[in-house]
Amino acid sequence: MNSNLRWKAIFIAVVVVLCIYGLVGLPDFPTSWATVKSNFGSRIRLGLDLQGGTHLIIQVQVNEAVRQEADQVVLGLARQLRDKNIASDQPLRVSDTQVKVSNLSQDRVSDFRTIQTENFPGWDISPAPGESNGYLLTMRQSLIASIVQTTMDKAVETIRRRVDQLGLTEPFVAPYGQGENEIIVEMPGEGDPVRARSVIQTGGQLELRLVQDPVPYPNEAAALQAHSGILPPGTELIPGKGSPSPTGTPTGESWYVVDRTPIVTGRDLRSAAPRRSTTRPPYWEVEFHLSTEAAARFGPWTEQNMGRPMATVLDHREELVATINGRIEDSGVIEGQFSQEEANDLALVLGSGALPASIKYLAESTVGPSLGADSIRHGIQASITSLVVVLIFMVVYYRSSGVNAVVALLLNLVILMAALAYFGAVLTLPGIAGVILTIGMGVDSNVLIFERIREELRGGKAPVSAVDLGFKRAFLTIIDTHVTTVVSAFFLFLFGTGPVKGFAISLTIGLIANLFTSVYVSRLIFDWHLGRAPRQAELSI
Amino acid sequence: MEFFGQANIKWMEKAKYFFALSGFLLLIGFTAMFRNGGLTYGIDFKGGTLVTVRFAQPPNVDSIRHDLEAQGLGQSTIQSIHDVTNPNSNEIVIGLEEKGQGEDALDAGKTTIIKALSQSFPSGEPGKKDFNSESITTKDIADYLVGKDPLSLGLTAGSRYTQIAQQIVAYRTGKRIITDMGDLGNSGAPPQVVAAMRAGFYPGPFAIGGAEIVGPKVGAELRRQAVLVTLYALAGMLVYIAIRFEWIYGVAAVVAVFHDVLITLGLFSLFHQYFEISLTVIAALLTLVGYSMNDTIVIFDRVRENNRLMRREPLAEIVNRSINQTLSRTILTSGLTFLTVAVLFVMGGPALRSFSFALVIGIVVGTYSSFGIAAPLVVGWNNFRGGRGSKVAVSSGSAAGIKPGTAKRVPA
Numbered sequence: 039m040n041s042n043l044r045w046k047a048i049f050i051a052v053v054v055v056l057c058i059y060g061l062v063g064l065p066d067f068p069t070s071w072a073t074v075k076s077n078f079g080s081r082i083r084l085g086l087d088l089q090g091g092t093h094l095i096i097q098v099q100v101n102e103a104v105r106q107e108a109d110q111v112v113l114g115l116a117r118q119l120r121d122k123n124i125a126s127d128q129p130l131r132v133s134d135t136q137v138k139v140s141n142l143s144q145d146r147v148s149d150f151r152t153i154q155t156e157n158f159p160g161w162d163i164s165p166a167p168g169e170s171n172g173y174l175l176t177m178r179q180s181l182i183a184s185i186v187q188t189t190m191d192k193a194v195e196t197i198r199r200r201v202d203q204l205g206l207t208e209p210f211v212a213p214y215g216q217g218e219n220e221i222i223v224e225m226p227g228e229g230d231p232v233r234a235r236s237v238i239q240t241g242g243q244l245e246l247r248l249v250q251d252p253v254p255y256p257n258e259a260a261a262l263q264a265h266s267g268i269l270p271p272g273t274e275l276i277p278g279k280g281s282p283s284p285t286g287t288p289t290g291e292s293w294y295v296v297d298r299t300p301i302v303t304g305r306d307l308r309s310a311a312p313r314r315s316t317t318r319p320p321y322w323e324v325e326f327h328l329s330t331e332a333a334a335r336f337g338p339w340t341e342q343n344m345g346r347p348m349a350t351v352l353d354h355r356e357e358l359v360a361t362i363n364g365r366i367e368d369s370g371v372i373e374g375q376f377s378q379e380e381a382n383d384l385a386l387v388l389g390s391g392a393l394p395a396s397i398k399y400l401a402e403s404t405v406g407p408s409l410g411a412d413s414i415r416h417g418i419q420a421s422i423t424s425l426v427v428v429l430i431f432m433v434v435y436y437r438s439s440g441v442n443a444v445v446a447l448l449l450n451l452v453i454l455m456a457a458l459a460y461f462g463a464v465l466t467l468p469g470i471a472g473v474i475l476t477i478g479m480g481v482d483s484n485v486l487i488f489e490r491i492r493e494e495l496r497g498g499k500a501p502v503s504a505v506d507l508g509f510k511r512a513f514l515t516i517i518d519t520h521v522t523t524v525v526s527a528f529f530l531f532l533f534g535t536g537p538v539k540g541f542a543i544s545l546t547i548g549l550i551a552n553l554f555t556s557v558y559v560s561r562l563i564f565d566w567h568l569g570r571a572p573r574q575a576e577l578s579i
Numbered sequence: 580m581e582f583f584g585q586a587n588i589k590w591m592e593k594a595k596y597f598f599a600l601s602g603f604l605l606l607i608g609f610t611a612m613f614r615n616g617g618l619t620y621g622i623d624f625k626g627g628t629l630v631t632v633r634f635a636q637p638p639n640v641d642s643i644r645h646d647l648e649a650q651g652l653g654q655s656t657i658q659s660i661h662d663v664t665n666p667n668s669n670e671i672v673i674g675l676e677e678k679g680q681g682e683d684a685l686d687a688g689k690t691t692i693i694k695a696l697s698q699s700f701p702s703g704e705p706g707k708k709d710f711n712s713e714s715i716t717t718k719d720i721a722d723y724l725v726g727k728d729p730l731s732l733g734l735t736a737g738s739r740y741t742q743i744a745q746q747i748v749a750y751r752t753g754k755r756i757i758t759d760m761g762d763l764g765n766s767g768a769p770p771q772v773v774a775a776m777r778a779g780f781y782p783g784p785f786a787i788g789g790a791e792i793v794g795p796k797v798g799a800e801l802r803r804q805a806v807l808v809t810l811y812a813l814a815g816m817l818v819y820i821a822i823r824f825e826w827i828y829g830v831a832a833v834v835a836v837f838h839d840v841l842i843t844l845g846l847f848s849l850f851h852q853y854f855e856i857s858l859t860v861i862a863a864l865l866t867l868v869g870y871s872m873n874d875t876i877v878i879f880d881r882v883r884e885n886n887r888l889m890r891r892e893p894l895a896e897i898v899n900r901s902i903n904q905t906l907s908r909t910i911l912t913s914g915l916t917f918l919t920v921a922v923l924f925v926m927g928g929p930a931l932r933s934f935s936f937a938l939v940i941g942i943v944v945g946t947y948s949s950f951g952i953a954a955p956l957v958v959g960w961n962n963f964r965g966g967r968g969s970k971v972a973v974s975s976g977s978a979a980g981i982k983p984g985t986a987k988r989v990p991a
Contacts, residue, residue: 087930095797218800230714231686231790399685403791406713407752409631416928423926424919431915467930468859474923475866475938478916479873482908485915486877489908511884518823518876523869525815530862533808535623535801538862545866 043569046562054449057456081459083208084226085466085540088414090407091206091226092234093536095400096197098219102395103189104182105134111158111175112137118153126150135177137161142171186219192394194221199352200238204228216533220400224536231404238397244307244388245300249347249359254278254292261293274298278349278356294356296349301339306332310388312381315373322381324372326388333368341365350388358384417470424474425451428481436488438578442563443484446555450480453551454544463547469540476548479523483556486512486519491579501577505564513557520549586903590950591895591958597951601838604944608845615848621857621933622791624805626798628675628688631788632696635758637669638785643699647673650695669756670788689790700784709783710776711756720744720776729775743768747776756786805861812865813837816872824879827960832875835953839871839944840864846940847933854933863934867941870916874909874949881905882954895958902950913946 061081068074086093108131115129115137127140142150150173154163160181166172190213198211206227214222228234250273255261261275262268269275273295310326328336340362350358360372376384429447433440454476458465491508499507524546531542568577612618622629632638656674675688708715721744725736732739750766751757760777764770813833820829843864847854854860881901889897920942924935 097796215800216804218796229716233714400794401792401797402685404713404787404789406631406786406788407748408633408755409789411752413928413930416926416931420923420926420928424922427918427922428915431918435911467928468862468934471923471927471931471934474919475916478919479870481915482873482912485908485911489905489911492907493904515877515880518880519873521819522816522872522876523866525819526812526865526869529808529812529815530865533804534862535858538858541859541862 043562043566046558047566050449050559050562054452057452060456060459061452082455083462083464084410084414085464085469085536086224086226086403086410087405087467087537088410088417088465089226090229090405090410091224092228092231092402092404093225094223094231094234094238094402095214096221096223096238097398097400098190098193098221099395099398100186100189100219101134104177104185105131107181107185108134108137108177111161114157115139115153115175118157119150122146122149122153124149124153132174135182137175138166138172139175140166140169140172142173144171189394190219190221193397196393197221197223197238197397201225201234204234204237221397222536229404229406231402235399235402244303245351246302247296247298247300247349247351248343249294249296249349251295252347254294254359256292258293261295265295269295272298276351276354276356278351279358292356294349294359296351296356300351302328302332302336307388310385312376312378312385318373318375321374322376322378323374324376324381324385324388325369326372326385327369328367330368337365337367340370350384413467417467421470421474421477425477428477432481432484436579438567439488439491439564442560442567443481443488443556445563446484446560447477447481449559450476450548450551450555453555454548457547457551458544461543463543464536464540465544466537466540468537469544472541472544473548475545476552480548480552480556482519483512483516483552484560486515487556487560488579491577495577495579501571502568504577505561505568509557509561516553516557520553524549586906588899588903588906590899590902591955594951594955597947598955601842601948601952604842605838605845608842608848611848611851612845615851618844618848619851619855620798620802621855621860622674622793622798623858624798624802624856625676626793626795628686628692628793629791630673630689630692631790632671632673633756633786633788634669634671635756635782635784638671640671643671643673643696646699647692647695650691650698685794686792689792693787696785702781702784704781707779707781710751710760710780711783711786713787715780717741717744717748720747723779724772724775727775727779729771730769743772747772755788757782801858805858808861809840809865809868812868816868820872820876823876824883827957828879831953831956831960832872832879834956835875835948836868836871836945838952839867839941839948842944843867843937843940847937850936854936857933859931859934860937863937863941867938867945870942871945871948874913874946875953877905877908878902878949878954879957882957894961898954898958902954909946909949913942917942 062068062074062077064077064081066073066077068077112129112131119126119129119139124146125141125143129137129139132138139150151163154161154175158175160178161175162178164174164176166174194211194213198209201209201211201223204225206225208226209228210222210224212222214220223234223238225234250270251261251264255264258275275293276296277291278294279292306329308327308329310324312322312324315321315323343362344364345362347359347361349356350360358372358374360374363373372384374380425447429444432443432447436443451473454473457463487508490512491504494504494507495501527542527546527549531539531546534542673692675692703709721737721741724740724744728736730736730739746766747763747768750763754762757763760780760782761773763773763776768776813836816836817829817833820832844856847856847860878898878901881904882898885897885901885904889900917939920935920938923931924939927935
C-alpha cells in the first residue's frame with residue numbers, strides 16, 4: 039500500500055478506536071458485555087424526556103431586591119439628614135427605584151448634594167416634578183443591573199443547594215431565557231413536583247452556633263466516647279466538612295459538638311461579600327452585615343465568647359469554623375487563608391441561607407419513567423430502521439461504492455455518539471431525531487460525490503481521474519449545503535430550550551462529522567481500492 | 580442501477596405547473612388557517628395543562644370528559660394516544676386551556692383533573708397508599724420496607740431493600756400500571772416483600788404518566804423567541820448566499836424557502852386536529868429551511884459552473900441543463916431523506932409526530948421549490964431586466980451586475 043494511504047488509514051483507525059473507547063471504555067474497562075452496556079448507559083446523558091423527571095421554570099421577583107435597596111437608602115438618607123441637621127420632610131420611597139425628599143430647606147441644598155455623592159453614588163439627583171423644594175433620587179441603571187445580577191446569582195445558588203437536598207443524580211439549575219430573570223431547574227428522576235417545589239420554597243437554614251469542643255471527631259461514636267456517652271446539655275452532634283489534617287490532606291467527614299440554639303440565623307444576615315484581606319495581603323476574607331436587631335444580640339455574645347470557635351451551619355451541616363477574634367456588632371469579617379474562589383463560595387453560602395427575593399413558578403413538566411422509556415424505544419427503533427433502509431438502498435444503487443458509503447455513514451454515527459459522550463451533551467428525543475436526520479442528510483454528501491463520479495465516467499474519463507474530479511467538484515457544494523443547515527442549527531441552539539438544544543447539537547455535530555467521513559474517509563477507501571485494482575478495471579459505482 | 584442518467588426535460592417551460600400547484604396548496608392552507616382563526620399552537624406556545632393518564636381498563640373517553648366538565652373545568656380536550664407499538668396502552672391525554680389564573684395557581688388545572696378522575700374512579704383502601712401514584716418513588720418504597728422489615732434483615736437492611744425497591748419500580752415502569760399488588764412477585768421480589776407491599780399499598784385505578792403545565796408568560800415569550808430565531812436564521816442564510824452568488828439568486832432562494840414554510844404551516848392548519856405547532860416543530864421548520872436552501876444551492880452551483888462553460892446559450896437553457904444534470908442527485912437525496920423522516924413519522928412515537936409531519940411535507944415541497952420556483956424566478960427576473968437570451972453574470976461577491984442586451988462574444 040502507498041505509504042501516504044497507510045498513514046491516513048492509521049489516522050482513521052486511531053480516531054475510530056478513540057471514539058469507541060469514549061463510548062464503552064469508560065469509566066470501567068469493559069471485560070464483559072454487561073460492563074459495555076452499563077458504560078454506554080452512563081456515558082450518554084439522557085434528557086428529561088427520555089429518563090423521566092421534573093423540570094420547573096422559576097421567575098425571581100428581582101424588583102423586590104431593588105425595592106429593598108431603595109428602602110435601605112431611605113433609612114440611610116434619613117439618618118444622614120438628621121445627623122447633619124438638615125430640615126426636610128421624611129424621605130419617602132415613591133417607586134422601586136426612586137426616593138423623594140420634599141421641603142428641603144433651601145440653604146442646605148449643596149450639603150444635601152454632598153450627602154448623596156458621598157453616600158449614595160449609584161443614584162442621580164433631580165428636582166422633584168411639581169415641587170419647588172423637593173428632590174428625587176433615582177437609581178442608576180448600572181446599580182439596578184448589579185442588584186439584579188447579584189440577586190439572580192444568589193437565587194441560583196440557593197435553589198441549587200436546596201435541590202441538592204433531594205439526593206438526585208445530576209440536578210441542573212441555571213439561569214434561563216432572555217433577560218426575564220428566569221431560572222430553570224431540572225431534576226432527573228424526581229417524580230413528584232409538589233415535593234420538589236416545597237423543597238425549593240422552604241429549606242435552607244443558615245445558623246451560627248458556638249462550637250463546644252475545640253476538636254472535631256472522625257465519627258459519632260468517637261464524639262460520644264469523649265463525653266462518656268452523654269453529650270453536655272444544650273448541645274448536639276452535627277456532621278461537617280473535614281478540615282485538613284496537619285499533613286494537609288483532608289480527612290473526610292468530621293463531627294462537631296455544637297450548641298443546639300443558634301445565636302444568629304440566615305434571616306438576620308443582610309449581606310455577605312468577599313474582599314481582599316487588609317491584614318494578610320495575598321489572601322481574601324469575607325465581610326458580612328447583620329440586621330440591627332441581631333447586632334444587639336451578637337455584640338455581647340461575641341464579647342462573652344471571645345477566642346472560642348464558632349460554626350457556620352447550613353441545613354444542619356457544618357460549613358466552616360472560625361475563631362471569634364473580637365466583639366462583632368452588625369458587621370464582621372471572617373478571616374482565613376481563603377483564596378478568592380473560597381471567599382466567593384463562603385460569601386455565597388452565608389448569603390444563601392434565604393432566597394434573596396420571592397419566586398414564582400412559570401412552568402412545570404413531569405415525565406414519568408415509563409413515558410421516558412417509551413420515547414427511548416421509539417427513538418431507537420426509528421433510528422435503526424431508517425439506517426437499515428438507507429444502507430440497503432446505497433448498496434443496491436451504487437454497488438461496491440455503496441459499501442463505501444455504508445462504512446462512511448456508520449463511522450459518522452460512531453463519531454457523532456462519541457462526540458456527544460465526550461462533550462457531556464444531553465441526548466433528548468429530538469436529539470435522536472437529529473441523529474436520524476444526520477443519516478438522511480449525511481448520505482447526501484456521498485450521493486453528490488458518486489453522481490459526479492458517474493457523470494465523469496460517462497464523459498469518458500478513466501476511473502482514477504473520475505474519482506479525483508468527482509471529489510474535487512462536489513466538495514464546494516458539500517460545504518455549501520452543510521453550512522446552511524449548521525447556520526439554522528446554530529440559531530436553534532441559541533434560542534431553544536432543552537429538547538430543541540439537543541436536536542441542534544446532534545444535527546450540527548453529525549454534519550461536521552459527516553464532512554470528515556464522506557470526504558476524507560470515502561476518498562481513502564476509493565484510493566485504496568483503485569490502488570489495488572488492475573489498470574483498466576471498471577469502477578463499481 | 581441508474582434512474583435519471585440522461586434526463587432532458589425543459590424545466591423552465593414547465594414552471595407554470597409548479598406555480599399552479601403551489602398556488603393551490605397556499606390557497607387551501609390559508610383557507611384552513613382563516614377558518615381556524617390562526618395557527619394551532621402546542622402547549623409550549625399557548626400555555627395550559629396537559630396530563631397523560633394511564634388506566635387499568637380501556638377508559639370511556641366521553642364519560643371522562645363529562646366528569647371533567649362537571650368539575651367546572653369547562654372545555655377540556657381528550658385524546659386517546661394510539662401507540663402503534665403498544666396498542667393496549669389505555670392511555671389518554673387530557674388538555675386544559677390556559678385560563679389566565681396566573682402563576683400562583685400554576686398546577687390548579689392538574690390538581691383539579693386528578694380530583695375529577697379520583698371522583699370518577701373511586702377507589703382507595705383505608706391506611707394504604709396508591710401504588711400507582713407518581714409520588715411513590717424508589718426511596719419511599721425502600722424506606723417503607725426498611726420500616727416493615729419483612730425479611731427480618733435488621734440493621735443491614737438498607738441496601739438490600741433499596742435494591743428490591745428498584746426492582747419493584749422498574750417492574751412498575753415496564754407494566755405502566757399495576758392492577759394487582761400480587762403481580763409484584765414477577766419483579767423478583769420475595770413473597771414476604773410482596774405481602775408487605777400489599778399491606779401498605781393498593782393499586783390505584785389510574786396512573787399519571789406525565790404532566791406539562793405552561794403559564795401564560797412563558798408561552799408568549801417562547802412565541803416571540805421563535806419568530807426571532809426564524810428571522811435571524813433566514814438573515815444568516817441570505818448573507819451567506821449573497822456572498823457566494825449574486826443577490827438575485829439569494830432573493831430567489833429566500834422566496835422559495837418562505838414559500839415552503841408557508842405551505843407547511845398551511846397544511847398544519849388543514850390537519851389541525853392531529854398536529855400542532857410546538858417548539859420542536861419550529862426546529863423542524865428551520866431544518867427544512869436549511870434543507871431547501873441546500874437543494875437550491877446545488878442547482879445554482881451547477882448554473883454558475885455551466886455559465887462559464889456555455890457562454891453563448893440563453894440563461895433558460897443553462898438553467899434547464901443544470902437542473903437535468905443534478906436531477907439524479909436531487910431525487911436521490913430527497914428520496915432518501917424523505918424515507919428517513921417517513922420512518923420517523925411512523926415509528927417515532929406521538930411526541931415526534933408533529934415534528935416529523937413538518938419534515939415530511941417540507942422535504943417534498945422544498946425539493947420541488949428549488950427547480951419549480953427558485954430557478955424560474957431567476958430566469959424570469961433576468962428576462963424582465965435584460966431581455967431574451969442575455970445572461971446574468973454570476974460572480975462571487977463582485978460588483979458585476981446584470982448586463983442588459985446583447986450576448987457576449989467569446990474571445991478567440
